[in-house]
Amino acid sequence: MVALLRGAGLQQIDxxxxxxxxxxxxxxxxGTIDGLVSEPYNVEPIATLMNFKSTKFVVSPGxxxxxxxxxxxxxxxPIENRVKLVGGPCRYAANSLSIDQRGDQARPTLRxxxxxxxxxxxxxxxxxxxxxxxxxxxxxxxAWEAGGGSWKGHAxxxxxxxxxxxxxxWQVWTSPRTLAEVIGDVNKFSNNVMTRxxxxxxxxxxxxxxxxxxxxRHQVEGWLKLNQLPFPGLVLDNGAGLSRQARLDAxxxxxxxxxxxKGPYADLLRESLPVLGRDGTLRWRLADEPVAGRAWLKTxxxxxxxxxxxxxxxxxxxxxxxxxxxxxxxxxRATEVQDELLxxxxxxx
Numbered sequence: 001m002v003a004l005l006r007g008a009g010l011q012q013i014d015x016x017x018x019x020x021x022x023x024x025x026x027x028x029x030x031g032t033i034d035g036l037v038s039e040p041y042n043v044e045p046i047a048t049l050m051n052f053k054s055t056k057f058v059v060s061p062g063x064x065x066x067x068x069x070x071x072x073x074x075x076x077x078p079i080e081n082r083v084k085l086v087g088g089p090c091r092y093a094a095n096s097l098s099i100d101q102r103g104d105q106a107r108p109t110l111r112x113x114x115x116x117x118x119x120x121x122x123x124x125x126x127x128x129x130x131x132x133x134x135x136x137x138x139x140x141x142x143a144w145e146a147g148g149g150s151w152k153g154h155a156x157x158x159x160x161x162x163x164x165x166x167x168x169x170w171q172v173w174t175s176p177r178t179l180a181e182v183i184g185d186v187n188k189f190s191n192n193v194m195t196r197x198x199x200x201x202x203x204x205x206x207x208x209x210x211x212x213x214x215x216x217r218h219q220v221e222g223w224l225k226l227n228q229l230p231f232p233g234l235v236l237d238n239g240a241g242l243s244r245q246a247r248l249d250a251x252x253x254x255x256x257x258x259x260x261x262k263g264p265y266a267d268l269l270r271e272s273l274p275v276l277g278r279d280g281t282l283r284w285r286l287a288d289e290p291v292a293g294r295a296w297l298k299t300x301x302x303x304x305x306x307x308x309x310x311x312x313x314x315x316x317x318x319x320x321x322x323x324x325x326x327x328x329x330x331x332x333r334a335t336e337v338q339d340e341l342l343x344x345x346x347x348x349x
Contacts (some may be wrong), residue, residue: 029044097116110129190281199217
C-alpha cells in the first residue's frame with residue numbers, strides 16, 4: 001500500500017489516517033483465555049488488522065545491556081529496556097521476557113523486562129502490543145517514513161468513513177491470495193486470530209455489516225444443516241477453539257471429515273492440514289517413521305486439552321478420517337497416546 005501511494009507521487013501527508021473498521025462489529029470483551037495479553041494468539045479480530053497487531057522483538061546481548069530491535073519497527077513508540085543480562089547456559093531467551101505498556105493513548109511506551117542469557121546470543125519472539133489504533137498508527141508511520149514519506153497526523157478509528165466519502169477510491173490494493181491459501185496458513189500454523197477473522201467474514205459475505213460472531217456461527221450452522229451433517233453438541237463460540245465454552249464431539253467431527261473427504265474440496269481441505277513429520281505444527285512429529293508424510297492432521301491444545309483430527313493413509317492404501325480428543329491432567333501423556341494411535345492405524349488400517 002505504501003509503495004502504491006509513493007509511486008503515485010504522494011510524499012507528505014498533513015492530515016489524519018482514518019481507519020474504517022465498520023466491516024466487523026467489536027467482539028465481546030471477555031478477556032483473554034489465559035490472561036496473557038501480549039501473546040499474538042489472544043489478539044481480537046478487527047477488519048483493519050495489521051500484522052496481527054504484533055511485532056518481532058529481536059534481542060541480543062550487548063556489552064552492558066541487551067539490545068532490542070523491533071521488526072517491523074513501530075515509529076514513535078519508545079522502548080524502556082529493563083532486561084537484565086545473566087551468565088550461564090542459554091536458559092532465558094526472548095520468549096521469557098515480559099512486555100508492559102506505559103504512558104497514555106497519545107504517547108505509549110513499551111517496557112521490556114526480565115532476564116536474558118548471554119549464551120543465547122541473538123533470539124527473537126513475537127509479542128502483541130498496543131491497542132489497535134496505536135498499533136496501526138505506529139506501524140503505518142514506520143512503513144511510510146521508511147519509504148521516504150512524511151506524516152504530520154495521527155490514526156483515527158472512523159467506522160463508515162469510506163461510505164461517507166461517496167467517491168471512487170484513488171488507490172486500491174487487492175490481495176492476490178486465494179481463500180484456500182489463507183486456510184492453509186490457518187491450519188498449518190494453527191492461527192487463532194485468522195480463524196476468528198474467517199468466521200466474521202462469513203457473516204460479512206452473507207451481507208451482514210457490521211459482521212458479528214453470532215452471525216458467523218449462524219452461517220456455519222446453516223451450512224451444516226443444508227448439507228445434512230449432524231453435529232450434536234457443537235458450540236463454536238469465537239470459531240477458533242480458543243475458548244472454554246467451545247464444545248464438539250469426536251463423532252461429529254469425524255463425520256464431517258468423512259463427508260468433506262467425499263466432496264469437491266476434499267484435496268484442498270486435506271492439503272491445508274499439517275503433514276505429519278513434514279510441515280506446520282507437525283513438522284517434527286514421527287519424522288523418521290514410516291507413517292511420516294502419510295497423515296494430514298490439525299492439532300489443538302489448551303491447558304488440559306490435546307487433540308488431533310484429520311486423515312491418515314494406512315499402509316494398506318485405505319484412507320481414514322480420525323479424531324482424538326484428550327481432556328484432563330492426563331494430557332501430559334497426550335503426545336505419546338496420539339503417536340501410538342497413528343502408528344497402529346498406519347500398520348493395521
